[in-house]
Amino acid sequence: MNWDILDNIILPSVTKPTRYSGGEWNSICKNWDEMALHFAMVFPDTYEIGMSNIGIQILYDILNKLPDVACERAFAPWIDMENELRTRKIPLFSLETRHFLKDFDAIGFSLGYEFSETNVLNILDLSGIPIKSAEREESDPIIVAGGSCCYNPEPMSDFIDAFAIGEGEEIITEMAEALKPHASGKESRLEALIRLAGIPGIYVPAFYDVSYNPDGTVASISPNREGIPSKIQKRFLSTLKSAPYPEKPIVPFCEVVHDRIALEIMRGCSRGCRFCQAGMIYRPVREKPISDVEQIAKKQLKNTGHEEISLVSLSSADHKNIQPLISNLLEKYSHCGIGISLPSLRADSFSVNLASQIQTVRKSGLTLAPEAGTQRLRDVINKNVVEEDLINAVSAAFDAGWRTVKLYFMIGLPTETDEDILGIAKLASQVGDLARKKHIAARIHLSVSSFVPKPDTPFQWFGQDTQEELARKQELLRNAIHDRWINLSWHEPMSSFLEAVLSRGDRKVGKAIYRAWQLGCKLDGWKESFHPDLWMQAFDDVQIDPAFYANRTRTFNEYLPWDHIDCGVEKKFLIAENLCAKEGKITSDCRWDSCSGCGICSKFDTAPEVGDEKWPPSRPRIQ
């Protein structure tokens, strides 16, 4: 391949060419010919989003530490670049050594959100690789995927050869090992897939048949080969102590979404919000010892030159040693201009006080997520925040100098009434009143999204409100807000509807994804390229009723399309939580109260790891 055209004609003409030119600090280019396995790590969205993903950086680091494996990156090209590549018939290539994706032995996609799914199809097509798994030939790469969307792999099963369920740190090396005989030509594609299917946590959809009931629901998903497990159990690290973490993450040239050091301080969250998938699938809670965190911080600062450290987790203020960690980092680094940030804060004054310690220089807005407008509904969703917490948190934020507060809510939650919607307006105006009482000119941003029922949550059976109903509720809320300090922003109900279809879809939904891609859908997460009309046409063309997936409430007896994937948390716990929700009963966090019986610890003979210690295995159990 002569790359002159790319370098001299294409790259000068496209937006943000450093998305495609590689060569970033700490990126790794190995000698192609000396490698036993060539693995392309592909994030199916733009470079700026993909390079902000910690998972990509962790797996890139692990794979490239293997002496005979080369892991290189690729991302979804932006529309202008795609047009150039298509017009000039240049297949998509890796950033490191500019090898075509089709020349790699395997391609791994990170599937973290549903709106990147059409991009997977588009990237395969741009690479000259058959989009459908069944049409791939011996010379084509093996296509694997990981990430939270894989907890319901069915909608993408026509396109992905093998899914890795759960956390990737251990499984990625096992996969690399299993792929080597195929890479060297010693084994066929089928043999490689059989080998992969033998690894715990790997789901090879071709080895499973799906049967349906007359009403269109799934009757069963079962193996069609000897020796293939009927249930695939997720993989996870039992501890984050000395877990692999990159010391030399890649430093992008252009500004990416999270342009800073991302230090994972904890994995999992057991607060138990009933709508939250992450809170279920990443159990048990595992804190990283702060001595580990500080050591990685030191190395990453030295190796990247970044000016900010973000302490990342699902709920960073919950880390038992968050206060000493922040104090230590401030003491070591604040004098050299290194900032610290906390991405996820609880709506309470403890969190705000933490945030105010680290925000001494740059004051960005403060974001809090009460999620629902009334105490009744917050109890239903098990968001254990009372109004007083929120008011105290905002009050502390105003006192500490914040003038912009963003409040995050959801509408369309199960059991919601108009009173709950009006409660959002009421809560927001209380915040406005508080500001006025303190003689502060504050801006209050209400960000309102629509509830999307997700697999592996206590709310996985609930139907989503129709778009008409969501629109009505939005209107109701809009009319209830009279305070000019409050501004309101929405998530488009149609995009929440599509997310609901894709996240709880079965294998048939793959046909709609394929058709939507054919019609031109891609980069669906971007407002400018999201085409709801094309999606509706796609559903129509393949005769799939999207409402069947989004709006229908399922019974506990129904076989769910993801029932063959074991996320660790027991279904009976999800059912119990669902029933508690309907009664407005809250369930407490097992870190501070008795065990809630989610089942993960007994299933895997493990325990939450809090404050550098595994919790005693025999703790009182409720339910």
Add this chain to the structure above:
Amino acid sequence: MQRILFHFEKGDPVRFLSHLDLMRTFERALRRAEIPIALSEGFNPRPKLVFASALALGATSDAEVATIELSEFQDISKFMNSLNSQLPNGLKVFQAQEIPAQGRSPLGNLKIAEYRLECEWDSSTYQFDDLKSAIQKFMALDDYEMIRKSPKGVRKINIRTKILDIEPVSAEDNRVIFLLHVGIGGSGSVKPAELVTALSTQLHGMRLIHMHRTQLLPAEPAVGQEN
């Protein structure tokens, strides 16, 4: 406080870095190299690092100039070595010197940029003389307006007034090469690609393949230049 003037090259691997990307890349390299950069005062302290002139996206250069202020004294060769060890492939500091910490920045004296432009054209239609006459015709104009689009909107700019001279160098096979001198600083500068577009109205199909900045010069060319 120590002020250092340094010269560096921006090669092929990094030629698509925007000016902002380049600043960020240098700041991070300096931090990795543990070079004590002085920060500006105020709410949002910025490293005291100034580049003479932004280079067009896609251009390479071996004539970039910048100044930096350090909060602690550094030996010049140590400064160069430790910075170079942390710069990505394609960026290299090849000369540095200490300059007075006080007083006007020498960067302000640099008024002219010299570019070497390499274009592709149809050699069966055009010859070297055609390039010469196209340049003559262009230089004979008083004004040449072009539309520049940016996220902020569309504006007209007169590119002719910023172009000091154009010197044809060679035409071999389908490649033509010429040198361009443009004024920098003040109210915006001309982009070499815009000149190529302007010339291509006479030399149809000519397109820019590569631009390389060869020199940054004071107002009086070649005289009193710093070594």
